[in-house]
Amino acid sequence: MANDLLKGKKGIIFGALNDKSIAWKVAERAYEEGAEIVLSNTAGALRMGEINALGEKINAPIIAADATNVEELDLAIDKTMEHFGGGFDFVLHSIGMSPNVRKKIPYDDLNYVFFNKTLDISAISFHKILRVCKQKDAINEWGSALALSYIAAQRTFFGYDDMADAKALLESIARSFGYIYGKDKKVRVNTISQSPTMTTAGSGVSGLDLLFDFAERMSPLGNADALDCADYCIMLFSDLARKVTMQNLYHDGGFASIGISEEAMDKYKS
Amino acid sequence: MANDLLKGKKGIIFGALNDKSIAWKVAERAYEEGAEIVLSNTAGALRMGEINALGEKINAPIIAADATNVEELDLAIDKTMEHFGGGFDFVLHSIGMSPNVRKKIPYDDLNYVFFNKTLDISAISFHKILRVCKQKDAINEWGSALALSYIAAQRTFFGYDDMADAKALLESIARSFGYIYGKDKKVRVNTISQSPTMTTAGSGVSGLDLLFDFAERMSPLGNADALDCADYCIMLFSDLARKVTMQNLYHDGGFASIGISEEAMDKYKS
Amino acid sequence: MANDLLKGKKGIIFGALNDKSIAWKVAERAYEEGAEIVLSNTAGALRMGEINALGEKINAPIIAADATNVEELDLAIDKTMEHFGGGFDFVLHSIGMSPNVRKKIPYDDLNYVFFNKTLDISAISFHKILRVCKQKDAINEWGSALALSYIAAQRTFFGYDDMADAKALLESIARSFGYIYGKDKKVRVNTISQSPTMTTAGSGVSGLDLLFDFAERMSPLGNADALDCADYCIMLFSDLARKVTMQNLYHDGGFASIGISEEAMDKYKS
């Protein structure tokens, strides 16, 4: 169902790991819609090697960069601009990780060094990307930057722990930077608050299966999957959404606006 | 910039009055994107005659209906389905009017008969349209219903008075009906919270010029205009947003997420 | 635990029916805290007779008034001011009823005459009370008006149907009127969004037991009961909250900020 929606546009996508990744699907769909793509992930992620297949398929160079490291980002954006012969039009930030969650450290006993890492990897990295882009004037006017978030930024989901705080910080950074990038360069900055998704990162959250089932029954349209999310990203990269900025957009089959559905209650009471 | 985004889709658009109307722009853009359209407005609005030009241009029949009247809606949806030879895929509700605001009756001295009219015309009519559509199974699976709202539903703007209450009710109806239409028929229901827009309806609000200027300076991307709004509606009608429902989506250049911008403060302090 | 928090203050309380009513508890607690009270309810509710016992206990006159009827409110406020020898300091609106919910009419098949009644009884009556009070300058400066709401105004709870829309309208009216009453007379207007509560009105909602259990497990502090709610109302009537206005205040043991609790999930998965 390609419509050339991103024809002539260029973008960089951070965080594709394998074909379960939302970022992977976004890259594929953006390519289908006519965009040129650069892929970036950490050196460690690249060593896993799966992303090479994606790079070949969509004719995208792969640039190693640790998005928490300004110097590496600096180089990566330089290389990206060199590849494109100038600026680009969209950015996807699909990066998140909590060492505390991984190691199952309870929230009321957080390791603060890990907490800083969680915030740096999952939220501050978005500031760093935007900052490096803005300093290099890398994103064209009316460009679009997106980061992936989760409703835990607004409501507490047990077990999501310090990732919830990271998502709240991420969404705040999107607003704070969105104001500045918007007025200075007409670049919009938004976050998508996505349904729980069966990605490799997501599967690290204990109890994801149950959460997935609960969200599925709560949401009148069911959970949005990675491909649905990719479609929504395409839309938000396109010119059709050029006046939308500083928003957190729920993409979740209705979950965010449900108190309790009959379907979830039927399961609950049984 | 047509992309066949709505190719093969059909929809009904309520509320186009003249070429300043958002609904008019939506109809034009939907047609450009490949959709077949039916237009509807009140008999009174149709007598003004401007809509005929639009109907001819986009090859759309025009069906008179008072959207507060279930019987008239019943007939209108029947005619629409007859025209299309079956169901359709999207609905736009761009209907709003407050006799209290028009007659400049202060909010603390509301005429309650008028208040009921404000609510009926501006909010309950959306329920009536959805209800008639659902009873006739008129909207195809994964169809999209949209209504236009304003941020006065969340925050008080002096002079907007009982229209604010109507918008709050409209957004609630979108959620309440969205849950049911979603789970039963996979139809999504959303509202767009649009920048102040220089339409014929908008110009009835006293002080719109000032509000427009304030919003323009507050919003990092400036106000979204009627054509921008039409683009966003197209996106939300398309399959790219098929898992978005029960949402109120700010389309306002960033206004909703601004406390105070430097640009507005510069004017304020001068 | 009386603290003379409302010593010297006077108030009118709408909607006490029997000793399960939140309004009943508010009246008792306000009296304990030193306030003088007037009670009001419909003639029909008064005929049930239980409120007489409350009136005697707290030395409060009982004034019949249909809060949807401006003329009756006019008389009731006159009588109240006569009783107090002037203005008063607080108002509680604890009024809500949906004929559609009572008669189990599905939301997508609403009776619109009933819908208007739902809105009039549950939401517009608050506007009418405030309007009559303001016209008579009945509420003293820095007075406090409160209405009871429910989180269905923000998120859909199946079965709550058009009461959800009424609560959304009620909260909007509180904002709209709060702006005007605040700037003109320093009167604050707020709503409390209360946990599901086992009142006579609440018990009309089908499935309340299940909802109550779900909310209890979701809320880290458990559901707030009628007496808890009365305490919070006292606080909001007192001078300690005199700069709080146009707010909807969740009083629900934490429910509003929970996505999913471990306790609810344990029950859900079992």
Next chain:
Amino acid sequence: MANDLLKGKKGIIFGALNDKSIAWKVAERAYEEGAEIVLSNTAGALRMGEINALGEKINAPIIAADATNVEELDLAIDKTMEHFGGGFDFVLHSIGMSPNVRKKIPYDDLNYVFFNKTLDISAISFHKILRVCKQKDAINEWGSALALSYIAAQRTFFGYDDMADAKALLESIARSFGYIYGKDKKVRVNTISQSPTMTTAGSGVSGLDLLFDFAERMSPLGNADALDCADYCIMLFSDLARKVTMQNLYHDGGFASIGISEEAMDKYKS
């Protein structure tokens, strides 16, 4: 207007600097209402010496602690419990500082070491306090922990920069920890989103005078001052609010619910 609201209660207050501080007013009001108090601030702040006068006045020991340092907090909470002979009932966190804002480093050019400090001092310190308290079981059942926030957590105010992100993180921590502390120990955790206030900390924000004037005209009840805020804190420490948790409570004269007031527009247009 003391009412013995906190009679028999004990609490620790972080962040009182001088008699302009909100924390100072809270300490005074809590004492008036019958509470026993311990004061804490950094060694640097204590060296300024003004807090000694407060300590004497309200008979409160002063304990030096850097709230970003878990070891120092550990000692401070031990000393506090020793002083009280056991647990206590309330905690106030009134701590915030951004080196980036102080040094007027633009948000799109943040110093990331400073950013980490901003987050650590203004947000993560609240986690550290709660964590140390919970590990020592220092807060009694139905106790109340409060932190002071600002609406910049939700909407961008130019010049507030990374403090906005810190406040968003702070509010998220209140929710995340509030869930756990609530279910385990019935301790509630909330934030108050306070009007711009003329404190020593506030005066570091450039353009505070203008912001103060804008907020004053936007808010129907005018800005809430430090003493108003102290009253609201008292209320939230008291048992009257014992079922309120995981909330961010606007205490701002109505500002948060205003889109544009007539009073602000009159100044804007002049």
